[in-house]
Amino acid sequence: MSTPTFWRCEPSWSWTSPPLTDHLLWCVVDGRGAVELDGRRQELRPGVCAVFQPGDAPRATHDPHRRLLVFGMHFATATTAAPDPRWGEVLDRELLGVLARTSDASYRRGDALGRRQAELCLEQLVTLVWDAVHQPGRSAVDTAVDEIARQLRQDPSRDWTVTEMAGRAALSRAQFSRRFVAQFGMSPAQYVIQARIDRAHQLLTESGMTVTETAAALGYTDVPYFSRQYKHRTGRTPSQDRQAQPGFQPSTESAGREAGPE
Template sequence: MTLGVCGRVRCEPGWRLDACWWRDLRDFDLWLVWAGRGRMTLTDGVIDLRPGVCVWMRPGRRYEAEQDPDDRLGVTYLHFEATRRGRRVPDAALPPEVLDWDDLAFADAVARRVVERAKREPPAADTTDLLLAGLLADYAAAAAAQNAEAGDAGVSPAHRRMVDALRSRIREEPGAAWSVAAMAAEAGHGGDRFRAIFRAATGVTPRRFVTVERVRRARHLLRETGMNVGEVAEALGYTDAFHFSRQFKAETGGSPSAFRRGEPSAPPRTAGPGAAEG
């Protein structure tokens, strides 16, 4: 992976991408939209350009674009070479040409860093190539995940993104007051509908997921901090240490006190398809 010409620009009034550009394209170009609106004509059709849309341009394909004059495009472009055994990676081995990147903040931050390091004097070539490789790997992973979601008729991409974001927040702070009613209201659904969406996406109920994450965090706190059982229970949102102990034992097969003393126990049961609801 070798980075070539790159930059981050807010397109000027009157800007457009003409046929002469793509006809002269000799390397790959990762083209990420971070602001504005427009349209692009590709070999296989027309797409809308908006923040989060990323095009992995490749030689021999058509790319013609125009922007909304009232909402000019902001674009980061990263030209690069990707070879395998001395030859350019064939199109058939590449991810899809267009990605609607769910995590634009991440993609934009990494792409911006690639440009910044490439513009240094002297350029930080090793670092930029590694950052670019990571960005392309995330592009491929995001595209694969979206393809998998498209094949799941039970969960829409929007619902899966909502559930994934919520699960990340629960893992970050399992001791917060995670009531199903509050989670459902934040998601804009009634309680029953929210439970159905969450279970379709994860295989378990929201309450079950919170329990498993609390026990997982409890194991860490009991073993790696000086907190006692009561302090851990309180930190993880339990008003009753006995209730915490019962849930911990149900998940691991042992009491939190025994675990804190170093006695072996089973890991928490997986919060996934087929798991008991508890």
């Protein structure tokens, strides 16, 4: 890979590339313009990224009053890295910026670890472009619903309500529920339950917490109800999973507390 580079295009800049001999990652960070390749044209704005392959000869121009700021690098690979079409719009511009800056800074450290980190950032950036090409048209609402689902997984013990979730996405309860089911294949309430059971399994098998302690930590006041939900989702009782962890040593007290719910 070549040195990762940011460049602010000069006011009089234009680009007519000879046929490329390697791959080129090309990401717009700021400004406005247009790029053309094989009769296709793409308006350039922040978040539009391309991966060109050997033989491509792109052309580009920009608005001199809104000069392009581009991040990119050349790289070689034995596999096909360029999507078709070559470009897409990466909606998560924060992640795009972090990866670009990290790649640039890491490579310029000049050591083996920095170069490897820059290579990993390149792989992730190319993946983002592929996702943008093959999953276009995701709206701000889709992104908001994804973020809410992420928060549910991060904090499943919280007393989540559909009304609160819908408000965060600026949707009605019915609209939010429909969008959520379309994206995740289950209702928000069922998603919360699954997130709690997933976290319960982790606590039972890794933390040493008892079934009663785990249920309480995840907001269950009824331990038998928690145990039924757990078995329904996993096919095992909470005690079975807890006792399966290496080095499990049941105490008399914990055995007595956990015998009832199952």
